[in-house]
Amino acid sequence: MTLVKGFGYLLQGARLLSHPGLRLFVLLPLLVNIIMFGVGLLVLISFVGGWMGDIVAWLPEWMGGITSFLWFLLVILFGMAVFFSFNLLANFIAAPLNGLLAEKVQLHLTGKELGITNLGSILASIPRSIGREISKLTYYLPRILILLILTLIPGINVITPWLWVLLTAWMMVIQYVDYPMDNNGISFRKMKRSLSQQRLLHLGFGGGVSLLLMLPVVNFFAMPIAVAGATALYVNEHEPLNIVD
Structure with a gap:
């Protein structure tokens, strides 16, 4: 299945990170990710109790019987929002390092040197x-805003949880496949067009990344795994197409 094939590239990314020649280039983006997720966890612990208490206190008495369920649901939703937000921030900070890791993974897979290893090129x-x-x-923000509005509309909001799942998976595809695409001189516009030609394949990959981000401890390693997996995906699925602007 195409979705399973996309998910498989994430597993390939995890295997690639164990290669001795890549470990050094994994450490710095991994450190950034651990720091940002640590900050996100502190935010979650520091504020969730007070905010959840205020929200539950605001509820009418007849909903008192489902307070525990609401606590669980709100903590899960708030936790997902925090971790995905801090993941985007971590990617913003670590973008040059992720580009370097993608270059090294591509060199390992193809022998193709892209010439961005020296300090001057990185800077x-x-x-x-x-x-x-x-x-x-x-690209993300307008779509998130539209989906937030749809979530508030009765009737339509029945399907919005599934739309959130799809949007999150697609955002993860855009986020990580962009690194090898950018390294190879492919514009953001051209990249989006190329990704849209194999949506199920890429949603399988992006869905896998989303799953990693929700798993405690594992989410610390999600960024370098996703970068390596996205590079393998690019090499196998996009580079042979000789994408040009």
Whole structure:
């Protein structure tokens, strides 16, 4: 199945990280991810109790019997929001490092040297990397806003949880496949067009990344695994197509 094939690239990414030649390039983005998720966890612990208490106190008495369920549901939803938000922030900060990791994974898989290993090239790539991250945010935010509005509309909001799942998976595809695409000089517009031609394959990959982000401890390693997996996906599914602008 195409979805399973997409998920398989995430597993391949996890295996790639154990290669001795890649470990050094995994450590820095991994450190950024651990720090950001640690901050996110502190935010969750510091504020969730007070906020959840205020929300539950605001509920009418007849809903008192489901207070425990509401606590569980709100903690899960708030936790997902915090961790996905801090994941996006971590990717923004670690973008040049993720680009370097993607370059090294591609070199390992294909022998193709992209020439961004030296310090000067890495520093020179920072403005471009930040620009690509901003392009991603401008792509994400309108869609998130539209879905938030739909969530408030009775009737339609019955299907919005599934739409959130699809949107989150697609955002993860955009986030991580962009690194090898950018390394190979493919514009953000061209990348989106290429991804849309194999939606199920990419949703399988993005869904797997979303799942990793929700697993405690495992989510610390989600970023480098996703970068490596996305690079393998690019090499096998996109590079042979010789994408050009």
